[in-house]
Amino acid sequence: MNLSFFRMPILCLTIALLGNFVYTNINLENAEAGNIKIGVVDISRVFEKYKKRIDLDSELKGQEKGFQDEINKKRKEIIDLDEETQLLDLGSEGRSKNENILERKNVELEGYAKFAERQLLKKYKDFFESIYEEVIQKVEEIGEQKHFDLIIKKEEPDLKSEQISDLQFKIGIRTVLYHSDSVDITLKIIENLNTSYSREKENK
Template sequence: METGRQLPHVARWLCCVTFVAFVGASLCMGQDAKPGLKIGVVNLTEVFDKYKKREDLEGRLKGERKKKLDIMREKRKEIDKLQEEVQLYDLGAEARRKAEEELDKKKVEYEGYRKLAEDGWLKQYMESTQQLYVEIRDELDKLGREEKFDLILKVEDRDVRSETINILQLKIELRTLLYHDDKLNVTAKMIKRLNDKYAK
């Protein structure tokens, strides 16, 4: 019971100490520290979309994917042709058995090639995205140091229109910055820096 009566006194004492410390810190900051933080915001999605290197990398990857898709289509045609040939032979005929074996072999080859191709695409896209992100992050670090920013925060597009409720909810949940002055936005500056550097 004694401890319970002492708690309000302890709380008041802590509040007084905290207030004094806060006032003291504020006075010190007023004398020695910078007047305020320099903050910027950047839309990473827009930077990615308008980075010329990303466009070129994506174009190259799409070209490689098209070549593999063409090969897969040819393999699929071979399978379709063999399936038609199998139907021409009588059930139990030796020729039909051999054709079916060849058909099974072609199907296994096709599935193996398709799996390798899909895994390869995913790996290439992941590595390319990671490479681009590191370049953007490093350039943003340089911009921050050169222009003496204290913070550069990620901002999303203001337009949250979506095709499904799930995507809409995700956009809302991921939004961390609800308002900023447009003067803080360094997105256009970042895009220019990256594209100028890539063009050299």
């Protein structure tokens, strides 16, 4: 069993897990007067540059490799035992004994592979949920400190697609069609997150 598919791409999971984050109750008169303060955040870029996400991703890949190494070890034991069994006489006591062991080891391998799959999926899910919560908390914190009226999630989807349904989905998730650089607070969010994470590591 190949566990490489557990490496969920960061940007795909971001699209699946993240919803629009906005401050509501906007005063339309203020908006028309140009007094509304708006910010735009590229969440995918925040995830990409957040050092804690990078460290946790590396840690999870290490755990994934540990599971894969154990699976490969169990698989090699089965292959070696099977090759040994093929050299024994049909119907012999030794061959029958080996065949019973092979059956048991195959069941154990299947059970372990399913266990590894469940563990990794849960770890990845918990990982992205925790990072997402931290990002949103930081956006809220900066929104309140800097007196923003509205902060919008920005998406930059890759529109290359062979399927019209995929193209429609990618167009549909794009929430901001244009913004000036002055309202993009992505770097501020990244800097604040990484500063907080550095302090967190120092205090451990």
